[in-house]
Amino acid sequence: MKRLTPYLLALPGWMWLAIFLVVPMAAMASVSLQTGNAIDGFAMTFSVSNYTDALSRYSTQLVRSLAYGGAATLAMLLIGYPVAYWIAFKGGHRKSMYLFLLLLPFFVSFVLRTISWGFLLADDGILFGTLKGWGLLPADFHVLATAFAVIAGLTYNWLPFMILPIYVALERVDPRVVEAAQDLYASRTAAFRRVVLPLSLPGVFAGVLMTFVPATADPVNAQVLGGTSNTMIGNIIQTTYLTNLQYPTASALSFTLMAVLLVGIFVYARVLGTENVLEAAAR
Amino acid sequence: MKHQYDPALLRGMTQPRTRREAFRIAGFSAAGLALAACGVEGQKAAPPKTDAVQDYWAKQTKHGKVVFANWPEYMPEDQAPLKQFQKETGIAYEYKEVIQENAEFFGKADPVLRAGQSLGYDIVVMTNGIQLQHMIELGYCVPLDHSKLPNFAANAGAAYKKRAYDPGNTYTIPYTSGVTGIAYNTKYVKEELKSINALFDPKYKGRVGMMADAQEIANFGMIALGIAPEASTEADWQKAGEKLKAQRDAGIVRKYYDQAYIDAVSKGDIWISMAWSGDVFQRQLAGEPVEFYVPEEGGTIWTDNMLIPKGAANPVDALMLMDFLYKPAIAAELDEFIQFITPVPAVQDILKDKAAKATGEDKESLDQMVSSPLMFPTEADYAKLHSYTKLTTAQEQVFNPIFQSITQA
Numbered sequence: 234m235k236r237l238t239p240y241l242l243a244l245p246g247w248m249w250l251a252i253f254l255v256v257p258m259a260a261m262a263s264v265s266l267q268t269g270n271a272i273d274g275f276a277m278t279f280s281v282s283n284y285t286d287a288l289s290r291y292s293t294q295l296v297r298s299l300a301y302g303g304a305a306t307l308a309m310l311l312i313g314y315p316v317a318y319w320i321a322f323k324g325g326h327r328k329s330m331y332l333f334l335l336l337l338p339f340f341v342s343f344v345l346r347t348i349s350w351g352f353l354l355a356d357d358g359i360l361f362g363t364l365k366g367w368g369l370l371p372a373d374f375h376v377l378a379t380a381f382a383v384i385a386g387l388t389y390n391w392l393p394f395m396i397l398p399i400y401v402a403l404e405r406v407d408p409r410v411v412e413a414a415q416d417l418y419a420s421r422t423a424a425f426r427r428v429v430l431p432l433s434l435p436g437v438f439a440g441v442l443m444t445f446v447p448a449t450a451d452p453v454n455a456q457v458l459g460g461t462s463n464t465m466i467g468n469i470i471q472t473t474y475l476t477n478l479q480y481p482t483a484s485a486l487s488f489t490l491m492a493v494l495l496v497g498i499f500v501y502a503r504v505l506g507t508e509n510v511l512e513a514a515a516r
Numbered sequence: 517m518k519h520q521y522d523p524a525l526l527r528g529m530t531q532p533r534t535r536r537e538a539f540r541i542a543g544f545s546a547a548g549l550a551l552a553a554c555g556v557e558g559q560k561a562a563p564p565k566t567d568a569v570q571d572y573w574a575k576q577t578k579h580g581k582v583v584f585a586n587w588p589e590y591m592p593e594d595q596a597p598l599k600q601f602q603k604e605t606g607i608a609y610e611y612k613e614v615i616q617e618n619a620e621f622f623g624k625a626d627p628v629l630r631a632g633q634s635l636g637y638d639i640v641v642m643t644n645g646i647q648l649q650h651m652i653e654l655g656y657c658v659p660l661d662h663s664k665l666p667n668f669a670a671n672a673g674a675a676y677k678k679r680a681y682d683p684g685n686t687y688t689i690p691y692t693s694g695v696t697g698i699a700y701n702t703k704y705v706k707e708e709l710k711s712i713n714a715l716f717d718p719k720y721k722g723r724v725g726m727m728a729d730a731q732e733i734a735n736f737g738m739i740a741l742g743i744a745p746e747a748s749t750e751a752d753w754q755k756a757g758e759k760l761k762a763q764r765d766a767g768i769v770r771k772y773y774d775q776a777y778i779d780a781v782s783k784g785d786i787w788i789s790m791a792w793s794g795d796v797f798q799r800q801l802a803g804e805p806v807e808f809y810v811p812e813e814g815g816t817i818w819t820d821n822m823l824i825p826k827g828a829a830n831p832v833d834a835l836m837l838m839d840f841l842y843k844p845a846i847a848a849e850l851d852e853f854i855q856f857i858t859p860v861p862a863v864q865d866i867l868k869d870k871a872a873k874a875t876g877e878d879k880e881s882l883d884q885m886v887s888s889p890l891m892f893p894t895e896a897d898y899a900k901l902h903s904y905t906k907l908t909t910a911q912e913q914v915f916n917p918i919f920q921s922i923t924q925a
Binding site for chain 1: 620769916
């Protein structure tokens with residue numbers, strides 16, 4: 234009995250996973266192979282062509298989503314790492330306040346924040362309207378309805394999910410190991426590159442995972458900030474599912490996206506070396 | 517027809533809810549995994565038999581309670597018409613502004629109704645279009661007992677009793693109508709626009725907004741080509757698709773909008789856009805420099821309809837409320853607030869009388885309403901207005917990709 238206790242304690246968790254993840258996934262896998270329409274019903278035909286059709290029709294949007302998600306993740310890393318570093322090492326006793334400030338905007342709904350960007354970046358809005366008034370920008374200049382706006386929106390919306398894991402990793406770095414490195418004649422750059430950076434990699438690894446996946450699948454930023462050719466795969470899945478009621482195509486697209494992301498993450502983990510990352514984390 | 521997204525909904529759609537919904541759609545419980553392979557049941561409903569309708573209504577009784585699900589900004593804030601209803605009939609009401617978009621509402625309602633469960637609403641309001649058609653085809657609407665709708669029979673305009681999408685008002689009666697036309701910002705557009713071709717004019721490159729909705733944009737593509745949408749064929753859709761694709765590829769369109777178009781026009785991000793009449797009217801009253809016109813080549817008219825969803829708990833009370841809203845005095849009160857087109861023609865005279873008695877600002881805005889072609893279109897206005905294309909399920913699978921390949925490139 235004693236040996237079973239931990240398993241029994243974990244049971245609610247497993248049940249949760251089974252009911253809300255495994256079963257729905259199985260159902261979706263099944264739906265993705267059916268054919269038919271919402272009115273006459275769908276029947277299982279093991280139609281693998283749902284996948285090939287969806288892929289050939291929406292490959293542009295899929296590739297675009299990966300590119301936007303990747304670009305946003307890179308931008309988040311470039312912006313987020315220095316912020317996390319600064320808070321962890323220079324934050325002093327105000328660390329928790331800085332973290333709170335970082336999270337403060339995220340108490341407002343995700344969609345509202347994205348729409349506010351629309352106001353901020355409006356062609357004749359407070360920012361560009363003023364600059365145009367001063368003659369610093371041509372009258373035709375606009376950021377909304379471009380790929381840049383979508384990537385910037387994605388970057389903004391998931392930035393804390395990049396910063397927080399990196400912060401947690403950096404926070405655990407003992408300042409004495411940096412001192413030790415310097416005692417051993419490492420320059421500040423070398424100390425960062427050879428000591429701090431490797432120790433923070435688990436945070437970077439987690440941060441990239443937590444941002445790349447949702448940023449790639451997001452439909453809101455493309456819809457609110459994008460233009461005529463910035464549609465992402467999330468928008469396609471949403472339309473296919475809710476408007477067209479093509480549940481099999483929508484399911485096939487969702488699975489394809491999931492598979493592509495999993496493969497991407499796997500490759501990424503191999504390249505970065507999960508073992509090194511986990512070892513660093515264990516230390 | 518307000519396509520305002522509820523933020524919570526959009527957030528929900530980005531999260532694993534879709535998987536749970538797919539699970540429910542497949543219509544099996546956790547125990548019945550094996551059923552997955554059998555597919556999703558078809559639900560196509562036969563037209564109701566007259567006896568069956570009578571039997572259904574004979575079994576129903578008044579419960580003293582009704583739940584009304586509607587769109588935002590479709591009821592005065594003080595809910596006076598509903599309070600009046602409660603006072604006169606003793607029926608308590610619950611009013612919920614839960615419908616933001618037809619596709620999304622149908623997407624959420626379908627699995628529930630398919631499983632034979634109740635939505636928890638006794639009246640819902642949906643625009644004529646693909647989703648309403650699905651509601652009817654799938655047997656999700658309770659056929660109405662017209663013997664209990666005397667006010668509708670007496671007061672509804674003739675045009676509102678002859679609806680192509682629901683002949684004989686078997687399942688629905690109109691709540692309000694509106695027009696899809698063109699709005700432009702007079703701060704940037706210095707000429708008076710009249711034609712639909714303004715939307716295709718290279719002069720306004722990058723400053724034109726089109727609607728993302730497949731039917732809306734298809735209609736305007738066809739009207740621009742001189743094709744009547746209600747009588748269009750697949751070849752017409754292809755032609756309209758080419759016209760709209762050329763418009764996009766020439767960089768004329770800035771973006772394909774949902775409800776956000778109206779903000780974009782008043783901010784000046786776009787100068788000209790496809791638009792819904794009532795939105796523009798409300799902006800004008802707020803003093804913004806927007807103009808609305810129905811193109812001389814034609815526009816479209818749509819109707820938001822009340823219906824009783826299958827499984828509604830209080831159908832008798834629902835029918836009483838639907839009929840109550842067709843009392844001219846009540847309809848006038850409602851229309852004065854929502855400012856779309858009322859299905860009760862007598863409202864115009866009531867508002868005229870009210871304007872005659874009113875003074876100052878009230879009089880001014882009432883006078884404006886009474887003479888507005890956006891609220892009380894004349895015969896000539898109506899003649900220019902087309903209805904949506906009625907699509908079969910098979911046609912829909914040809915129609916949607918043609919236009920979505922343009923709006924979602």
